[in-house]
Amino acid sequence: EAQVTQNPRYLITVTGKKLTVTCSQNMNHEYMSWYRQDPGLGLRQIYYSMNVEVTDKGDVPEGYKVSRKEKRNFPLILESPSPNQTSLYFCASSQGTSRPQHFGDGTRLSIL
Amino acid sequence: GENVEQHPSTLSVQEGDSAVIKCTYSDSASNYFPWYKQELGKRPQLIIDIRSNVGEKKDQRIAVTLNKTAKHFSLHITETQPEDSAVYFCAARGNFNKFYFGSGTKLNVKP
Numbered sequence: 001e002a003q004v005t006q007n008p009r010y011l012i013t014v015t016g017k018k019l020t021v022t023c024s025q026n027m028n029h030e031y032m033s034w035y036r037q038d039p040g041l042g043l044r045q046i047y048y049s050m051n052v053e054v055t056d057k058g059d060v061p062e063g064y065k066v067s068r069k070e071k072r073n074f075p076l077i078l079e080s081p082s083p084n085q086t087s088l089y090f091c092a093s094s095q096g097t098s099r100p101q102h103f104g105d106g107t108r109l110s111i112l
Numbered sequence: 113g114e115n116v117e118q119h120p121s122t123l124s125v126q127e128g129d130s131a132v133i134k135c136t137y138s139d140s141a142s143n144y145f146p147w148y149k150q151e152l153g154k155r156p157q158l159i160i161d162i163r164s165n166v167g168e169k170k171d172q173r174i175a176v177t178l179n180k181t182a183k184h185f186s187l188h189i190t191e192t193q194p195e196d197s198a199v200y201f202c203a204a205r206g207n208f209n210k211f212y213f214g215s216g217t218k219l220n221v222k223p
Contacts, residue, residue, distance in 0.1 A: 031209070033211065035213075040121075040215055040216075041215060042118070042201055042213040042214055042215040042216050043156070043201060043203075043213040044213070045210055045211050045212070045213075048209065048210065048211075050209065056208065056209075056210075058210055058211075059113065059210065059212065090155065090156070097144065097205055097209040098143075098144045098163060098205070100146060100158035100161060101146070101158070101211075103155040103156050103157070104155060105154075105155055106155060
């Protein structure tokens with residue numbers, strides 16, 4: 001089954017404790033992206049990747065890092081999480097930038 | 113960068129009526145405009161998309177229109193059904209392949 005898999009689905013942690021949210025897709029998609037969703041703000045792009053070893057900042061990259069060492073994986077790293085990063089995060093992938101993005105089920109992060 | 117504005121933020125219609133959601137964008141270089149539907153607690157899913165070389169696209173009860181001159185695009189849902197109730201997001205692909213989403217429209221279809 002074609003899918004985008006995120007882990008964990010839920011995480012409660014404390015300020016400053018490094019965490020990684022994994023994202024994996026099995027569709028051989030080139031384009032991958034991370035979004036955060038906050039009430040009233042829609043989805044905001046954090047980082048995206050056009051292909052292996054190619055990553056770029058989205059609209060709200062501060063406090064986040066990503067890597068794309070393999071085509072299927074695109075982890076999101078919060079080196080020193082802060083409460084303002086409490087949000088619902090979605091990973092997405094698509095065959096190209098003019099093709100539909102397939103979203104994962106989301107990761108709800110709470111930073112205390 | 114790009115700025116996408118979406119209206120209305122909430123929309124309530126009677127079953128069988130039509131619903132229209134409008135979005136404007138600021139960057140004339142934007143050339144791909146998808147629409148996503150997000151049911152409560154679920155992931156966003158694409159319902160229709162349009163590229164800038166096309167003015168209108170239709171898929172059964174759903175249609176999207178694009179006016180490049182005015183920089184706006186709209187989602188039209190006809191013969192609405194209760195299962196159309198969800199939050200709808202418009203988006204635009206701007207420069208450097210970044211995506212910008214509207215703030216969402218919560219559609220409520222009353223039986």
